[in-house]
Amino acid sequence: MLGWDRFVAVWASVNLLWVAFDITYVPLRTFWLQRNLYPIPSVPLVVPLTVIPDVTPLVDPIKGIEPHRETQAYLEQFRQLDAALLTLPAGQAPQPRQVLLLNRQAQLTAQLIDSNPFLASEASGTLEKIKNRLRQRADRDSARLASSLLLSPERIRTSGWSQERRFWNDQVLPLVATNYWRSIDENGRPTDHFWRIDLLLFQSVFVLDILLRLIRLRRRLPGLSWGDALLRRWSDLPLLLPFWRWLRLVPVLERLQTSGLVNFEPLRAVVSRGVVALLAVELFEVLSLQILDGTQGLIRSRRWPQRLRALRSHQSVASSSDERALVELVRIWAPLLLSRVAPKLAPELQGLLGYSLRQSLERTVVPAPLRQLQPLLQVETGISRQLASGMVDSLLELSRSTGNQLSRRDDVQLDLLQRFIDRFWEELAAALESGSALERSQELLCTLIDGAKGTYLSQINRAGIEALIQELDQLMTAPGPASPEDPATPAP
Structure with missing residues (x-):
């Protein structure tokens, strides 16, 4: 079938040239008749092209x-x-x-x-x-x-x-x-018999090729109907249209690419890169503006407390399997943070707490005249270090034991966590309802989003398409790390 595909690709290319010749024949008939080229219209300079045969006696009857x-x-x-x-x-x-x-x-x-x-x-x-x-x-x-x-x-x-x-x-x-x-035909249009040649020599071959492609597609996907298969080959439709014949460029290029006669991938990559960069900027601006406007709409809503209360387990509309998803997430992350992450921070916590204790001792316990004595300062530093170490060790031990306890699955523990989370949402909603924090928070958040609109989106516009394309070229052409299988990499 590769030979047939290449034949159809070449035949479609010939048809595309014939279509281009037919479309331009009447406007360029003077050139085909005289076969003279005038490089500068205002200067009587003529370049004769007598090697081109006179085709007007053959084409004129076709065009009437x-x-x-x-x-x-x-x-x-x-x-x-x-x-x-x-x-x-x-x-x-x-x-x-x-x-x-x-x-x-x-x-x-x-x-x-x-x-x-x-x-x-x-x-x-x-x-x-x-x-x-x-x-x-x-x-x-x-x-x-x-x-x-x-x-x-x-x-x-x-x-x-x-x-x-x-x-x-x-x-x-x-x-x-x-x-x-x-001459003109019965419809009042200029006479044109091109469609007869197109139908007999080219479109008949295209119909056969499209039918073969549909058969191959249905063999590859047996569950695909004829209608769906035809829709998947929608790009072949211009080959059969008697109008807008310049659209045949699309299926012709597709056949040349798939048959392996011509590789348009580098050209497609360059064109698509520019188009995608242009559309990406426009699309991202619209999406960003819509997201920011939607966020502002949610922030300005007066139903914040009701939405917070809706997060409680007995108010949730989620399915039974997802009701305790947040509790399960806390049960997984709490042991991870308390048992593994927190012990690794012991030196930093001891240093921070020791410094704080030393500052407190200097201000409250040691009188000002005695602060200049070096032995007393060393004793003070030792005491603060020991206190900080003991406090941190106690906290980390409590954190580790709590994490181990949370890692064990316990229904009572899950109920307590669930009650804690529900209570948290309830108290947060009540706090927002009782004071002016809700309105003030809404005003501040909306102001921040308005500032983001005025700065970030304008920076996207100033960035420009060329900068995006240059950045993409740098990323695509940057040399990657050499792999062990790379023959250019010297052996150790």
């Missing part, structure tokens, strides 16, 4: 494009004039038949300027180019007067037909030849 009658008559009349004047010697006045052809060509030029047949192809700018070149050639302000002067017998006699012929063939007739007429 036909030669315009008026401009074709103009070109045909000029060919007759050119054939008649080629035999005219330089410096000789034109013959009566040649003068008649010159007058006829001047009349057609004036008619071309007045009727503007380029409106049918929405190329009125082409007519303006023709008029500007006629004015520059004859040095006149009127294009009609300039065309009459350039096609006059006196001009042909003095300048010679070879020079004038070069001007018309190089500057005017190629622009006239770009005009066309496009």
Whole structure:
């Protein structure tokens, strides 16, 4: 199946090129007809691309494009004039038949300027180019007067037909030849038979490929229905749409990536990194503001005491298995803190308590005149150290025994803990109801959150997308610690 996937990926790429050519053919028909490139529009610099074949005879019928009658008559009349004047010697006045052809060509030029047949192809700018070149050639302000002067017998006699012929063939007739007429269908839209080629050569292959992919998906996931499988392949839908055909770029890139023909992962990573950074900042700002506003709403609520009382076990709406979750958490953490963490802090507690006792003895027990005696200070320091050590040892022993007792599962102990926690919530709610602490606490907390809004969110904006991307690049490209299996790491 890998060969089939690669064929479809290549065929879809060809279809994407064909779609791009079809979409741009009408606007770029002048280029495909003349195969000339104008790098600077305001400068008459032409780069001929004759290596490109003329595809207009093949594509014009598909798009319903036909030669315009008026401009074709103009070109045909000029060919007759050119054939008649080629035999005219330089410096000789034109013959009566040649003068008649010159007058006829001047009349057609004036008619071309007045009727503007380029409106049918929405190329009125082409007519303006023709008029500007006629004015520059004859040095006149009127294009009609300039065309009459350039096609006059006196001009042909003095300048010679070879020079004038070069001007018309190089500057005017190629622009006239770009005009066309496009037919319309029964729906009033321009004729376009592209869908027939697309349906026969490309979409039929895409339908078969999508069907095979659905079959493989259902084999991999037997419980998946056809509808769900089709929804999972939603990215293939643009391949079958007759409109918005530029969306086919998505499934084409997906097929090129999955078939292994092209690796778009580095490009996807770069693009997604920028998009994610941009969206992350915007999304985080919105979420942060919503969280802060919601927190302020909870803080301003007058139901704080009721919510605290609702935390009691007999007011909780939790299930029976979760009613004593807080008690179980206390039973687990209390032994951990009292039996393991607190004994490790004995030196620090002794130092802190000894310093406090020494300061108390200096202020209350030892008179000021005796504080300068060094032996008395040493005795004082020893006494405070022994008292601190004894007190800490007693506290730690009590903490250790309490932790060991709490680590044992005891129903009476759990009931006492539960009663303690319930009493705590009740007394806290009563304290908030009786005084002004609730309103003052609400005001202070809301003020702190308002300050966070004004500083933190503004700092996010000032950080900028580029700083985030640079930080991410530094994190992604930072060298990690060498692993033992790394062949570049020298052996010990």
